[in-house]
Amino acid sequence: MNNTILQERSRSLRKKIFQSVYDGNGGHIGGSFSVIDILNYLYSEVLFFDPQQPNLDNRDRLILSKGHSCLALYWALAEFKFFDEELIHSYGSDGSVFAGHPEYNKGSGIEISSGSLGHGPAIGVGIANALKLKNIKARVFVIVGDGESNEGSVWEAAMSAAQLKLDNFYIIVDNNGMESLDRTDNIMSIEPIDKKFDAFGFDVQRCNGHDFDQMHQSFQALDSPNGMPKCLIADTIKAYGLSFTEGVAKWHYRAPDDEELKLGLEELSS
Amino acid sequence: MRTALRDALLEIKEDDDGLYLIVGDIGFGVFEEFEEKYKKDYLNIGICEANMIGMSAGMAMNGFIPLVYTIVPFLTMRCFEQIRVDIAMHNQKVILIGVGGGLAYGNLGPTHHSFEDIVLMSMLPNFKVFSPSQPNEGKACLDLALAHDGPSYIRLGKNGEPDLSENLLTEKDGTKIYCYKPDACDLLIFCHGAITHECIQASKILSKSGIHISVCSALQVKPLPESIIDICSKQKKVISVEEHSTYHSVGSSLLKQISENGFYGKFKVYGIEDKFTEVVGSRDFLLEHHRLDATSLVTRFKLELE
Numbered sequence: 001m002n003n004t005i006l007q008e009r010s011r012s013l014r015k016k017i018f019q020s021v022y023d024g025n026g027g028h029i030g031g032s033f034s035v036i037d038i039l040n041y042l043y044s045e046v047l048f049f050d051p052q053q054p055n056l057d058n059r060d061r062l063i064l065s066k067g068h069s070c071l072a073l074y075w076a077l078a079e080f081k082f083f084d085e086e087l088i089h090s091y092g093s094d095g096s097v098f099a100g101h102p103e104y105n106k107g108s109g110i111e112i113s114s115g116s117l118g119h120g121p122a123i124g125v126g127i128a129n130a131l132k133l134k135n136i137k138a139r140v141f142v143i144v145g146d147g148e149s150n151e152g153s154v155w156e157a158a159m160s161a162a163q164l165k166l167d168n169f170y171i172i173v174d175n176n177g178m179e180s181l182d183r184t185d186n187i188m189s190i191e192p193i194d195k196k197f198d199a200f201g202f203d204v205q206r207c208n209g210h211d212f213d214q215m216h217q218s219f220q221a222l223d224s225p226n227g228m229p230k231c232l233i234a235d236t237i238k239a240y241g242l243s244f245t246e247g248v249a250k251w252h253y254r255a256p257d258d259e260e261l262k263l264g265l266e267e268l269s270s
Numbered sequence: 271m272r273t274a275l276r277d278a279l280l281e282i283k284e285d286d287d288g289l290y291l292i293v294g295d296i297g298f299g300v301f302e303e304f305e306e307k308y309k310k311d312y313l314n315i316g317i318c319e320a321n322m323i324g325m326s327a328g329m330a331m332n333g334f335i336p337l338v339y340t341i342v343p344f345l346t347m348r349c350f351e352q353i354r355v356d357i358a359m360h361n362q363k364v365i366l367i368g369v370g371g372g373l374a375y376g377n378l379g380p381t382h383h384s385f386e387d388i389v390l391m392s393m394l395p396n397f398k399v400f401s402p403s404q405p406n407e408g409k410a411c412l413d414l415a416l417a418h419d420g421p422s423y424i425r426l427g428k429n430g431e432p433d434l435s436e437n438l439l440t441e442k443d444g445t446k447i448y449c450y451k452p453d454a455c456d457l458l459i460f461c462h463g464a465i466t467h468e469c470i471q472a473s474k475i476l477s478k479s480g481i482h483i484s485v486c487s488a489l490q491v492k493p494l495p496e497s498i499i500d501i502c503s504k505q506k507k508v509i510s511v512e513e514h515s516t517y518h519s520v521g522s523s524l525l526k527q528i529s530e531n532g533f534y535g536k537f538k539v540y541g542i543e544d545k546f547t548e549v550v551g552s553r554d555f556l557l558e559h560h561r562l563d564a565t566s567l568v569t570r571f572k573l574e575l576e
Contacts, residue, residue, distance in 0.1 A: 094415055111331075112360065114357075116355050119324055119356055122322075122332075123327050123356055125324070125325050125328060126324060126325035126326060130324065130329045130331075152320070153528050156318040160315060160318070163316075165385070257416070
């Protein structure tokens with residue numbers, strides 16, 4: 001793993017996301033910036049895929065259940081050549097291919113339509129179960145948010161994953177600590193989230209979701225066919241990567257103004 | 271009806287190893303043989319309908335044909351948005367099988383009744399909806415659902431529904447005509463599901479008074495077969511009798527379609543009025559309460575013809 005390459009890639013992806021949010025006059029910057037290092041790491045170091053053959057039976061499946069962070073997914077998929085980045089440039093305009101939440105048939109590499117929270121884990125469990133029954137050695141990675149983990153359906157799926165001994169099923173919590181209107185702890189705290197998944201029968205690791213070395217160690221520790229589903233709690237910061245957006249609630253969904261765009265692109269270029 | 275469907279499923283499963291049965295901890299005395307014969311393709315997922323639907327969509331995305339079985343309100347309403355997004359929006363071939371449609375779970379109370387399900391499922395693009403009237407239609411339902419390259423909902427009654435073959439005149443595309451031909455009747459009854467039996471009984475009683483009532487039952491209620499649109503469009507009087515809300519029903523959809531097809535006659539919908547059932551009792555008792563049993567229908571049909 002080359003930490004410098006990964007950091008440079010994340011910086012470049014954040015810049016593209018920021019520009020898209022400006023061009024499209026709105027987007028979920030907060031969640032896109034908190035999850036982009038996780039997506040970058042997974043596509044760079046963990047997932048098996050072939051962008052030329054996006055429907056390979058034995059591909060690893062990535063499901064972005066927190067679909068509002070779709071710009072991070074669109075740009076990650078373009079970075080890894082699933083489709084041309086030109087497709088993203090019309091984001092936010094009438095007639096655009098891409099909506100503000102991902103749709104499964106609108107670009108290769110998008111495994112499911114998401115946006116309504118709490119759906120990804122159950123679909124992921126179904127996929128992981130099907131893969132096991134067909135003896136296909138592929139894994140399913142479902143990224144959920146901490147706010148999304150308020151949804152009971154996340155925990156229904158977690159119980160099924162453990163019951164079915166789906167050790168090919170990974171759930172990654174982009175734990176950025178904030179929901180739409182306030183801090184998660186002030187709305188419906190999910191902590192201790194690692195202990196919760198542990199109690200639900202998961203093999204659990206917890207690390208800084210912006211630190212590639214830590215994520216690397218965590219995924220290596222989780223890579224065991226032990227009959228247990230896997231969980232990584234990736235502690236992140238909402239809107240991470242720009243000094244004036246990090247942890248600021250208004251950047252959950254917003255378009256930067258001209259001045260903010262200039263400042264943001266400068267900071268992400270330096 | 272549920273055991274007939276189970277038997278049909280056992281028969282079909284022999285030739286199709288992609289079928290995967292998921293039950294929501296419901297089906298005592300129904301699926302034991304399936305479980306025993308096809309252990310790998312049977313899962314009691316527990317009491318978690320949202321999860322059950324999402325999981326079935328995930329399996330369908332990877333080559334299985336999941337059949338998902340539980341009681342109607344839990345199958346179709348508890349997790350409606352999962353059905354909408356995970357199954358319908360992704361157009362996955364999942365077959366939802368609901369047991370206890372309408373008032374079939376009678377004295378278990380209104381949490382277990384269903385008079386909204388058919389319209390809910392019908393509103394979802396890509397879905398086909400089936401409402402068998404008698405046990406021997408179970409196989410036809412499964413065949414039609416399997417032939418459809420998308421999701422289906424099958425609304426079953428429960429058990430003990432009678433065979434209706436005795437009064438059958440014609441059958442086409444699952445549409446059955448009972449008692450009198452549509453072109454030689456005083457009144458045409460459109461119906462679907464187990465209530466068809468009550469309609470036929472009412473027709474038989476009224477025939478003794480020289481009143482000719484044709485009973486037309488649909489197996490597929492979304493989309494409605496062209497044959498039903500054609501038959502009903504030509505009538506002077508049509509009553510849709512359904513074990514479903516009258517507020518919106520298959521009849522509402524039928525009326526829209528026949529109106530666009532030149533129908534200028536009288537049209538009514540009989541069913542469960544816009545309120546929950548407050549009295550307690552068996553299905554027969556509740557049908558009488560809602561004036562949907564054969565005796566009540568006789569009185570109501572007579573009034574319509576005065």
